[in-house]
Amino acid sequence: MKNIRLKSVAEGLAVPVAVVVLWQLACSFGLVNPMVLPSPAAVLERWWAYLAPMEAFDPAEHTRIGWLLSGELLHDALGSLQRVVFGFIVGAGLALPLGLFMGSSDAVYRHINPLMQVLRPIPPIAYIPLSILWFGLGDAPAVFLIAIGAFFPVLMNTIAGVRHVDGIYIRAARSLGASRLTIFRRVILPAATPYILSGARIGIGTAFIVVIVAEMIAVDNGLGFRILEAREYFWSDKIIAGMLTIGILGLLIDMAVSRLNNHLLRWHRGLES
Known part of the structure; x- marks a missing residue:
């Protein structure tokens, strides 16, 4: 089993490692402009400089008092994660009961579904002007956009799960x-739970995408804000470092949600096997 896992990890890392090696060779031989692609x-x-802790000083004594885990990257990542979690809770908290009602009641479904189908194709980004007009700048419009991004995946999967319960x-x-x-x-x-959890997994992934866009518009911290700031100063290395951080955080979140789903659906997996 251990050898199988190691082989799986090696196979998964083969392509990323090859891409990084080719990327480094192209830069080393001057095939690309380092200002465009460092x-x-x-x-x-740059990623380490973005992450590195800051040395703290006592202003009164003018002496060093140690190191603080207060690097920009940690602060921005925590800010983005906080907005994702709060926005997802709001969006999923509204979508879950509405989806259960729409899925279990034909009358409720007939009355509300047309409106949901009109609103569902509108991307959360299109709500940016309204969110700023309604909530101003700061965390509120960002949370609003994230909630919209998480709302519809949870809603539609919940409806599908309830309506696809076997009549027998x-x-x-x-x-x-x-x-x-x-x-x-x-x-x-219980029969709809796998659908609901799948919707939650999609919803939190969408929320993480939306938070980056929202931070570029409405807030003054977070990974999205920092990438936009790096663009203004043409710091390509910091832009890519921020993008890689987003990818790593997204992967960790998806892995955590997937493991949670597998844990909660142990009974379902057992019935299937």
């Missing part, structure tokens, strides 16, 4: 005398 070594150096389970529960509330709680909700 070398991996330059990006790594519902009829069997009714024949055993189960009430509507019991059927919803013990049959429909």
